[in-house]
Amino acid sequence: MSSSTTTAAGSIGSSGSRATSSSCRVPTDYVQDTFNQMGLEYFSEILDVILKPVIDSSSGLLYGDEKKWYGMIHARYIRSERGLIAMHRKYMRGDFGSCPNISCDRQNTLPVGLSAVWGKSTVKIHCPRCKSNFHPKSDTQLDGAMFGPSFPDIFFSMLPNLTSPLDDPRT
Amino acid sequence: MTDSDESSWIHWFCKQRGNEFFCEVDEEYIQDKFNLNFLDSNVKNYKCALEVILDLNPGSASEDPAEPELEASAEKLYGLIHARFILTNRGIELMLDKYNKGEFGTCPRAFCHSQPVLPIGLSDNPGEDMVRIYCPKCNDVYIPKASRHSNLDGAFFGTGFPHMFFMEKPDARPKRAKQKFVPRLYGFKIHPTAYRTAAEIQKDVTMTPVGEIDSPSHI
Numbered sequence: 001m002s003s004s005t006t007t008a009a010g011s012i013g014s015s016g017s018r019a020t021s022s023s024c025r026v027p028t029d030y031v032q033d034t035f036n037q038m039g040l041e042y043f044s045e046i047l048d049v050i051l052k053p054v055i056d057s058s059s060g061l062l063y064g065d066e067k068k069w070y071g072m073i074h075a076r077y078i079r080s081e082r083g084l085i086a087m088h089r090k091y092m093r094g095d096f097g098s099c100p101n102i103s104c105d106r107q108n109t110l111p112v113g114l115s116a117v118w119g120k121s122t123v124k125i126h127c128p129r130c131k132s133n134f135h136p137k138s139d140t141q142l143d144g145a146m147f148g149p150s151f152p153d154i155f156f157s158m159l160p161n162l163t164s165p166l167d168d169p170r171t
Numbered sequence: 172m173t174d175s176d177e178s179s180w181i182h183w184f185c186k187q188r189g190n191e192f193f194c195e196v197d198e199e200y201i202q203d204k205f206n207l208n209f210l211d212s213n214v215k216n217y218k219c220a221l222e223v224i225l226d227l228n229p230g231s232a233s234e235d236p237a238e239p240e241l242e243a244s245a246e247k248l249y250g251l252i253h254a255r256f257i258l259t260n261r262g263i264e265l266m267l268d269k270y271n272k273g274e275f276g277t278c279p280r281a282f283c284h285s286q287p288v289l290p291i292g293l294s295d296n297p298g299e300d301m302v303r304i305y306c307p308k309c310n311d312v313y314i315p316k317a318s319r320h321s322n323l324d325g326a327f328f329g330t331g332f333p334h335m336f337f338m339e340k341p342d343a344r345p346k347r348a349k350q351k352f353v354p355r356l357y358g359f360k361i362h363p364t365a366y367r368t369a370a371e372i373q374k375d376v377t378m379t380p381v382g383e384i385d386s387p388s389h390i
Contacts, residue, residue: 100279100313100314100316101311101312101313102293102303102312102313102314103311103312106314114281124281126352131352131354132280132281132282132352133280133281133282133352134279134280134281135279135280135281137279137316149355150355150356150357152354153354153355153356153361153365154356156366157356157365
């Protein structure tokens with residue numbers, strides 16, 4: 001696996017390309033400098049928003065197109081080795097909530113988007129035990145594209161050592 | 172009995188925060204002893220609790236036991252009466268109104284698209300489990316979203332309520348959910364073998380015959 005630094009750079013490049021194709025006047029240099037740092041600095045903070053419905057509008061970084069760009073970078077970051085480790089830590093802590101189905105015995109869940117396209121739908125939570133998607137308990141307005149539809153499967157593919165019965169609900 | 176229903180204990184109780192799932196049981200239903208058969212063994216101070224619910228003898232406070240304990244008995248008795256009442260035609264009518272208004276919440280499953288749900292108990296015996304919500308679209312049972320609703324005893328609604336509800340009101344039952352989540356990785360469906368545990372993968376590797384490994388080198 002490539003280092004997270006390389007992956008992050010690649011992600012920014014990809015974002016830059018899409019910015020160009022969608023006619024958004026964001027210089028590549030600006031995207032690289034600002035979003036690379038922002039992605040790392042605000043990682044924990046942005047995820048906390050999942051559990052709190054209010055987004056702090058006083059933060060200029062989370063307003064207008066910045067929100068969308070950050071979301072796109074975020075969707076790529078959480079697939080990197082470093083991002084997966086951070087998400088694993090949050091998953092084990094139950095930060096994303098538990099499955100509301102009574103049969104799943106409050107199984108920890110992961111965030112998932114129903115579409116990789118921005119603006120389609122809000123983020124959902126995915127239960128690996130019943131393999132269904134649910135609305136999060138807190139009515140977050142985070143876009144599902146910030147995580148993407150592939151994240152739960154990437155998560156379990158890259159972390160196959162979740163073999164404890166408590167860790168792996170599929171056993 | 173008080174002159175105004177607005178100040179009745181039943182109305183007050185159902186308006187309490189956290190009691191939104193309850194409907195108001197008709198006083199005539201409670202006054203019929205047949206409807207209260209065998210409930211006296213479940214509740215402490217049964218007679219006084221019944222008087223509290225029906226607002227009888229409001230002036231005999233000096234004879235009553237400690238207020239909190241009597242109130243708890245009254246609430247428990249009301250819950251058990253409520254579980255029977257909502258199985259009657261009248262009770263189902265009242266619950267249908269609440270269901271149509273979405274007062275029981277919506278299904279948390281994404282593909283049920285905010286389908287209204289009904290309260291359901293997992294046991295008919297008080298004290299065993301809290302109330303849950305039943306979604307008629309995916310036919311599954313969930314923990315209520317608001318924690319204040321999770322504090323209600325499931326026996327106050329009973330195990331059979333949603334099923335009696337839809338037997339009485341078959342038109343209210345929605346079509347079953349056909350949409351199912353298909354996990355995809357970069358657009359591709361996941362093969363079942365991808366869900367093997369690390370131990371299973373290791374086992375498969377170990378069981379591979381040695382001969383098959385040598386074959387490619389010969390070619």
